[in-house]
Amino acid sequence: MSKKPVASKESNRHLSPKEATLFRELLSLYETKNLKKGLKTADQILKKHPEHGETLCMKGLVLVHMGRREEGVELVRKGIRMDLTSHIVWHVFGLIQKGEKKYEDALKSYTQALRFDKDNLNLLRDVAQLQTQLRLYDGLVETRYMLLRLRPTMRQHWISLAVAYHLNGNLAETKNVLMEYEKTLKNVPHYDVEHSETLLYHVRVLEELGQHAEALALLDVSAKDRAIVDKTAIMEFRARLLSQLKSEEAEHAWKVLIEHNPECYEYYKGYLSNHSLNIDDNPTEALSFLRDFSTQFPKASVPRRLSLSLASGAEFKELAEPYIFSGLTKGVPSLFVDLKSLYTDPEKLHALQDIVETIRKDTTPDPSLASPSPSTEPTTYLWTLYFLAQHYSYLSEYAKALELLDLAIVHTPTLPELYTCRARTLKRAGDIYGASRAMEDARLLDGQDRFLNTKSAKYRMRAGLIDEASALLGLFTKKDAPSPGADLEEMQSLFYLLEEGEAHRRAGRYNLALKKYTSVQRIFDDFEDDQYDFHGYSLRKFTINVYLNMLDWEDHLRSHPGYVKAALAASRIFVDIYDDPQLATHNPDGGATDAEKKAKKKAKKAQKEKEDAAKKSGTTTSTNEDKGLEVLYKDEDPEGMKLLAASDPLERAAKLLQPLTTLAQKNIEAWIAIYDVAIRRGKFLQAAQALSRAHALDTDNSDLHVRIIHAKHTASNLPEPISPPAGPVFLETLNRLIPEGVSLETFNSQYLQKHSESASAILATAQASRLMGASLQEVQDVVFTVLNDKVALDIKTALEISSFLNKIKSPRVDELHKAFDEKFTISTAFKTTEESAKLRAWALTNDSVGGTAVTPTENEADLGTTTGSV
Template identity: 75%
Template structure:
């Protein structure tokens, strides 16, 4: 009896007429989200054809949507193995991979599917979106060409091809596509928004090509025919094009825009640029000020021309309308009498000029004297000034003095016998105490902010600020409790809800607080959460690749892609990346830090935090499982059910901290920063890149990073330490790098420090050049430690920062104290005592017993008042507003640099 031949792949795919009909029904049921019926239909087919790969894949896809993810993925994998030549199995596999954010793998699966079904529209659309997401623009052009050839009557495909050419840099081809597209149009109605957007995009392409006259002609014709409906865009583009052409009409066009919106900075800058003036060029300031004065007269309520005048005016000019002092006094007086809270934020950019800074201070102090009520007059004399103007002036000066550099500090009041500072007298103004940048009294700052919060317990801004200051004082749990008043009631914890809401302020502040307390695992957990937020930002753009083209919002879409390409330049990501990389470097240098952070070596606060994190995660997972089991999918987006549900496998951050590849993780954090223009200007980025690269054995990359850092600031103290470290490390290497990297490495290193100069001499010369800088002295001590100097010698070098004439601030003192702890010095307490005497208002250098008392004193503020609200009790809703431009304020008013000990109050 002859044996039966093994079934082929084709025979495995073949279904009888009945099952073929069922399979088509299965596809329809999936597309319409009738998942239970789809599952039954799939089981009917598999009952007769258990190895039908396409049905197995579809059943797996349905199971994934129903929440049975692992079971579903296993079926999909089995289906792919059973039928490698089916476009359906590869399409389903690509959907699964896309849901897991594995875009490169998904693109490979879609490409495989296209091999067996080259004209599948759904596949081609998905491939085009993946290519855009991955910035594979050459492949995108080919895919868009294919879609246009298959459906030439669909307007979207024409525009999509033009955009693909645009993104790939082929503007001439994009123009040709737009011209051909417009030839196909007939009977376009007036006020067609989609057509209007395509015409504006056509004008944009022509402008970027440099064909300004043609762009202006198209704009004017389209505006006259009413085919472009965005009147503001017409005016803006027309003014810009006329200026590029040097037309006499340009001046009038910019004036029309200014009349349209006198509060737009860009319109004034465009007008002056058309006049050959630059608002940043002081040589043309006189003419620019004259123009701005005319606009101020024409638009007396407009704020922008008066503010621009402050940037251009000189403090050395004579008396008159264009003198900075006169202009600034009028500007400040107007803001203070109106009670504008953002007045200081508005003018602080002027502080780059020392003369303007001093002038603004003198003006504000003078206004304060005018507004100060006379206690001797009863009843007080009548005045047109509102009583609140006095308070707004005090508020402005408080911000002013807080922002001033520490080199401008004056005498500060000492602490009283209770280790707290003397209460301010109601008539005692900030002027009496003089400016201070960082007082170093974090507990008093926190208590003061809490007292302010209690004046209005329902105000989210005040609650957020109070929580921020509590974190800076190390009161993380108490800060979380405050934030919990405005998070969701059903959230596992305030922190979990804030993380879901992508609150960068919270993640960064708590990360810094944990880092200062030595809880590196929890700090790393927060910084990694920031990284995840930006990963989500990148993933979120995926849906817009199709949506924007369908809705013809082309110009905004291209702007979004540009923004996404520079996403990691955001200060929040830069700060988190630098902090996380420093932690990973610390752990690599001292692996005991990872093991020392285990439960056995944890503080009570850390153990409590871990327990809370695990409990919150368990509650979150239980809630997710319950929701998945009871709720039927209602989304019409076929990919929503494919998204991987988040499951935190490391709630306390211990797996992150004890990672076997800390340097690779640090490199992943820093890599985006080295390719973006803005972070490349940050010297801390290149110093961090060096720290990671030299430990990874990437010596050439390391010295190139130092070379980039030196180009930014050749005398930077941290750079000095690393140059010595690089040279010293190179002298200890027995095997030089082979060509071609070897000669480049040697040449770059010798450019940083000539070989004929000894390291000790170089270090000594640097110290002589910067003998009055505390950070330079500390850097010299660190360099001595790198060169193997005895600990006692390094300690003596560090203590020299206390010498007369050395400029020392609280931030630097905190960093130096942490450094002595790091090198296991026995003189840390002695140094802290000296710092405590040096900074009488500061409490940062006190003993643990004294700090415990201060902590207790800080927490007594508002005890038993409305500050004891529980999570969700506030009526302002769920979610904390990210105040003060979120990151900008956090960085300027509180997030220090270095090892994380620098905190501004």
């Protein structure tokens, strides 16, 4: 058996003159993406030098670009073994790893390549981008400094080094680099956008350093010399800097900005701040200024709206009346949304209600008159009814809201907003089928409106009508897509993924729910990956300020409500699977819906055709030289069953929740979910931290109460004490949350006594009792106290109580449902299976007249729903 070649032998790299020329040609062909010819050239070299490591790697790289990834990667690995000291083989391997999103591994390969070619500009640039992607700012400064040392005449290298210092927190060095860079400039033309952006960045750095006088001087000189072309940015920087310097010119600067855009909230806040007025602390003085602006800019809504936030009592009513009347007269659909934030003040809430009710009374058409009052627009009465319907729906007075909507629909049966409001009201009242039907009526009024189409699909999903929702979504998605859902997922539609995930979860199809939630996670991973190209592009184009803002946004990416919702929902499913492994084999309704099964077959066929086409093609249409290296996502688990049966559900949940420990610190649901995972993983320090953080946010939270008892109960039943340092900290936390000497039963009882009129507290007490081993009868007795008249019970909590009784296999579920059905007269959530089936069928019928649902049949009307007649 012959010996393997020694990888470090120089002979493996030596090529004859002809093959050396071919190798240079191969590099050029790869750069120009002439892959077929590149492959032939590589084969020519290897025919004479079959163990040439660099050629083997380049051939592998070409094959990867041509879609033959496995074959190509194997060749690259072989090439590395043949020549471990070549920077080319390590660079190629780094490119492959980067295409697989293995950024840490790619950086190691690039670092290895730099050992053998430390002054390679391409390598250094790639290393800098990877260090930025991984937020390794110390190393980034060194790399950028080396690039500048090698090519000091390139403007980009100066700016890149300044940004590296900035990201590393060294603003003083950032300033020094910028000053040195500006000394090298000669004959810069006026209105040079790149130079303008650099100067604005310099001003920004000086402002962040607190050197406001110097920043203002640079700004004024640059503006006068026409070196900065962004006039709005000049005005904004100048106003801020003058305020910081307590200059008398600051007031005028802010006024100029307000005149420039009187609808910008930040300009008014800046003006008031310049007068040392905080909107919350000095409402009277601030209100005086806002009144002046309202007079100066009568068409601007911002000063009048800000005034409503500050005013109170009779003054509030005086300001609110013309604001509301103007909105109703103009027919502004978003007027209620605009004013909703004022409802936190009960006094303002009642004042707004009185104002709009008065307007309704004054604008109600008199049947005895041939025409309405000339002092008001004919539609004012309609929009008044619409506002009041939203108002009462928000206050949970659903019957009153629906009554007002009936009047409005009789007045103008062709206004989609009335039906969308009706759908929202019915949804809040617990009538998911009526809500779906009402939203469909809105859609039928304008079949070309994508918004209405999307809303109708969303409401169908909430009613469990997933296939029907998919049919609606297909009206506006690509016709050649495997399915509407696949197209929406490709377009990164978070609303679709979250709504369908929730629909599957409610139906008990946890496998498909997890598929949707993990798709949301993958989208955020894509958002994170997408920034990679901008590390080079933004610095080349000198869009520095926007680039820094983007990096800050990326650092807080997973604080997005879409990610938080998906992470919490998925983690709860993983925890449930860990607690009850049988759920992993439970698959109601046969898994995927019919539409989904058809879509999966179509997607599989399309994927195969795409892969075959990639293999046949020798070129790539991508403009990014590394784009062809990216791995196409292949769904190896279309039904989500592998995901559901994963052997590490808690680790998967922990990975989803980890970003929330820093990005959702004020979200108590996140800390409770983190506790649920940590305690089951035996991470007692993390569990203690989660309990402490949750307790600091809301000491009386019902879910937290259950977790505190769960933690104490868990600690008391461990086979052996928790080892230090976790043990003492965990026990100390529990002793702080539960007073020493108080038993769990007493603690639970005291919580119930304190919150005896809260339905969620009653549910929490029952859950805690069950956890401590209370009998089923005792738990049921506690649960049924929610039916007392004094207990504040809503639909959401009622559904949670129903789910809990089902979970503990209570024989009194039907009894509770009957009581809830009588209590929530509009809701259809607690109907029997037969009644729900009839309502489901009715929600899908097409018996609409002009977009208005006609009265259901007598049998359907007997079900107690108010969705039929309008």
